[in-house]
Amino acid sequence: MTLRIGVIGTGAIGRDHMRRINQTLSGAKVTAVSDVNIESVRTARADLAPEAEVVGSGEELAASAGVDAVVVTSWGATHEQYVLAAIAEGKPVFCEKPLSTTAAGAGRIVEAETAFGRRLVQVGFMRRYDAGYRMLKAVVENEIGRPLMVHAAHRNPSVPEQYITPMAIQDTLIHEIDVLRWLLDDDYVSAQVISPRRTRHAHARVEDPQIVLLETKSGIRIDVEIFVNCRYGYDIQCQVVGEEGLASLPDPMAVVMRKDAKLQSAIMTDWKDRFIDSYDLELQDFIKAAARGTASGPTAWDGYVAAVSSDACVEAQSRPGSIVPISLPARPALYN
Ligand code: NAI
Ligand code: ISE
Numbered sequence: 001m002t003l004r005i006g007v008i009g010t011g012a013i014g015r016d017h018m019r020r021i022n023q024t025l026s027g028a029k030v031t032a033v034s035d036v037n038i039e040s041v042r043t044a045r046a047d048l049a050p051e052a053e054v055v056g057s058g059e060e061l062a063a064s065a066g067v068d069a070v071v072v073t074s075w076g077a078t079h080e081q082y083v084l085a086a087i088a089e090g091k092p093v094f095c096e097k098p099l100s101t102t103a104a105g106a107g108r109i110v111e112a113e114t115a116f117g118r119r120l121v122q123v124g125f126m127r128r129y130d131a132g133y134r135m136l137k138a139v140v141e142n143e144i145g146r147p148l149m150v151h152a153a154h155r156n157p158s159v160p161e162q163y164i165t166p167m168a169i170q171d172t173l174i175h176e177i178d179v180l181r182w183l184l185d186d187d188y189v190s191a192q193v194i195s196p197r198r199t200r201h202a203h204a205r206v207e208d209p210q211i212v213l214l215e216t217k218s219g220i221r222i223d224v225e226i227f228v229n230c231r232y233g234y235d236i237q238c239q240v241v242g243e244e245g246l247a248s249l250p251d252p253m254a255v256v257m258r259k260d261a262k263l264q265s266a267i268m269t270d271w272k273d274r275f276i277d278s279y280d281l282e283l284q285d286f287i288k289a290a291a292r293g294t295a296s297g298p299t300a301w302d303g304y305v306a307a308v309s310s311d312a313c314v315e316a317q318s319r320p321g322s323i324v325p326i327s328l329p330a331r332p333a334l335y336n
Contacts, residue, residue: 001027001291002027002028002029003027003028003029003068003069003287003290003291004028004029004031004032004066004067004068004069005021005028005029005030005031005032005067005068005069005070005071005287006030006031006032006033006034006055006061006062006064006066006067006069006070006071007021007030007032007033007034007049007070007071007073008033008034008035008058008061008062008070008071008072008073008074008082009034009035009058009072009073009074009075009078009096010033010034010035010037010040010041010043010044010045010073011035011037011040011073011074012272013073013096013272014035014044014071014073014074015044015047015048016272016279017071017073017279017283018030018033018044018048018049019048020279020280020283021071021283021287022048022049023048024280025280025283025284025287026284026287027284027287027288027291028069028287028290029049029051030048030049030052031049031051031052031053031066031067032052032053032054032055032061032064032066032067033045033049033052033053033054033055033061034054034055034056034057034058034060034061035074036074041054042054053066058072058074058078058081058082058085059081059082059085062082062085062086062088062089062091062093063085063089067091068091068092068290069086069091069092069093069094069286069287069290070082070085070086070091070092070093070094071093071094071283071286072086072093072094072095072096073096076096076097076098076100076101076170076171077101079095079096079098079099079100079101079105080099080100080105080106080108080109082095083095083099083100083109083121083300084108084109084112086120087109087112087113087116087120087121088112090116090120090293091120092120092121092122092286092289092290092293092294092295093120093121093122093295094122094124094282094283094286094290094295095121095122095123095124095303096124097123097124097125097174097175097178097303097306098170098171098174098303098306098307098310099121099123099300099303099304099306099307100303100307101170101307101310102307102311103304103307103308103310103311105307106300106303106304106306106307106308107304107307109121109300109303109304110300110301110304110332113300113334114332114334117334118293118294118334119294119295119296119299119300119334120294120295121295121299121300121303122282122285122286122289122295122296122297122298122299123178123297123298123299123300123302123303123306124282124298125175125178125179125182125282125297125298125302125303125306126275126278126279126281126282127175127178127179127275127278128178128179128182128278128282128297128298129277129278129281129282129285129297130275130277130278131277132249132250132252133179133183133238133249135250136183136238136240136247136248136249136250137182137183139247140183140184140240140242140247143242143244143245143247144240144241144242144243144244144245144246144247145242145243145244145245146242146243147184147220147240147241147242148220148221148241148242148243149220149221149222149223149240149241150180150183150184150220150221150222150223150238150239150240150241151222151223151237151238151239151241152176152180152222152223152224152225152237152238152239153224153225153226153227153235153236153237153238154172154173154175154176154224154225154226154227154228154236155225155227155228155230155232155233155234155235155236155237156172156227156228156229156230156234156271157229157230157231157232157233157234157269158201158228158229158231159206159228159229161203161205163206163228164205164206165205165206165207165317166314166317167206168206168207168208168210168226168228168317169212169226169310169313169314169317170310170314172226172228173212173224173226173310173313174306174310176212176224176238177214177306177309177310177313178298178302178306179238180214180222180224180238181302181305181306181309182298182302183238183240184216184218184220184240186216186217186218186220187216187217187305187326187328188214188215188216188217188309188312188326189215189216189217189325189326189327190214190215190312190323190324190325190326191212191213191214191215191309191312191313191315191316191323191324191326192212192213192316192321192322192323192324193210193211193212193213193313193316193317193320194210194211194213194320194321195207195209195210195211195320196209196210196211199227199229199230201229201231202228202229206228206229207317208226208227208228208229209225209226209227209228209230210225210226210227210317211223211224211225211226212224212226212313212316214309232267233267233268233269234267234268234269234270234271234273234274235267235268236249236274237249252268252274254266254267282297285297299335300335301331301332301334301335305328308326308327308328309326312324312325312326
């Protein structure tokens with residue numbers, strides 16, 4: 001059986017996922033597309049899925065008889081309405097991060113899925129599928145003793161004008177919020193945000209760089225540098241300090257060159273390339289589970305916990321230096 005997928009949001013990652021579904025992965029094809037930008041949806045369809053139907057709204061797409069499962073790749077603030085529409089139709093839905101830009105929105109998704117009684121939602125936290133992070137997790141769990149501290153960095157070469165300060169949390173840090181929680185098998189209890197000297201390369205509406213300090217239930221202290229105008233490349237770093245040793249996320253494989261009296265190797269510049277294998281694996285996993293009418297991988301609960309933690313970090317941004325507590329309700333049995 002070929003799973004018929006409807007894609008809502010045909011921008012950068014929507015197109016990338018359409019390409020991988022139709023050209024790289026197996027078991028699915030894109031049969032419907034929707035976007036508020038009609039130019040964008042027409043071009044994406046023509047380039048990547050000429051047989052797909054262009055549907056007027058995300059809700060109509062979720063309800064379409066020609067769609068078995070939904071992929072939501074529109075702007076973060078619109079995810080909730082489309083995920084809820086898919087759940088209302090009883091259809092599996094892959095939602096790009098963030099599941100919702102607020103904890104309240106993610107909470108409504110958890111409630112709807114719990115009421116439905118079966119997992120339908122997978123959140124696009126693709127780093128959990130990355131070979132480097134998986135190797136790091138095995139070392140953290142088996143080799144370096146109890147983790148005590150984590151030093152991480154999320155650096156982008158530049159960001160567009162519409163990228164504003166809270167997006168450093170909701171759009172960017174959200175990856176670390178999820179992957180570090182998964183890596184350490186721990187939840188957060190507090191957040192603090194501090195701002196070093198500003199880079200002159202940042203536009204006026206984004207504070208850059210920023211340092212986020214998180215504390216976990218077991219007392220692990222985490223610092224994450226978010227630097228989205230670092231110029232030199234797209235660079236993700238993560239180092240875990242344990243009682244018996246230290247473990248670092250491997251850099252992506254790159255040829256080492258000796259030339260012009262320099263030892264050099266390239267650093268990637270585009271997020272699409274840095275985690276390309278993980279995007280393939282997460283969506284293949286989604287297709288496999290959706291064909292059985294369910295979902296696997298990162299859950300709506302993971303999306304909710306990330307949103308609660310993200311809300312606390314955004315609040316901490318607005319009160320520089322203050323420590324904002326993070327607390328979670330009990331996890332519903334569906335996610336045990
Ligand atoms: P984008 O701006 O390139 O594309 C978003 C598309 O959604 C646009 O075509 C826009 O017209 C459309 N859209 C906006 N509101 C809509 C609505 N109400 N209904 C239907 N379509 C709507 O943005 P990009 O970079 O593709 O990001 C989309 C989402 O994917 C974001 O939530 C972002 O955080 C996430 N993302 C995840 C990545 C990852 O590494 N997992 C990487 C890049 C983006
Ligand atoms: C983008 O939306 C992503 O999700 C990328 O993975 C991330 O690294 C980048 O900072 C975000 O803007």
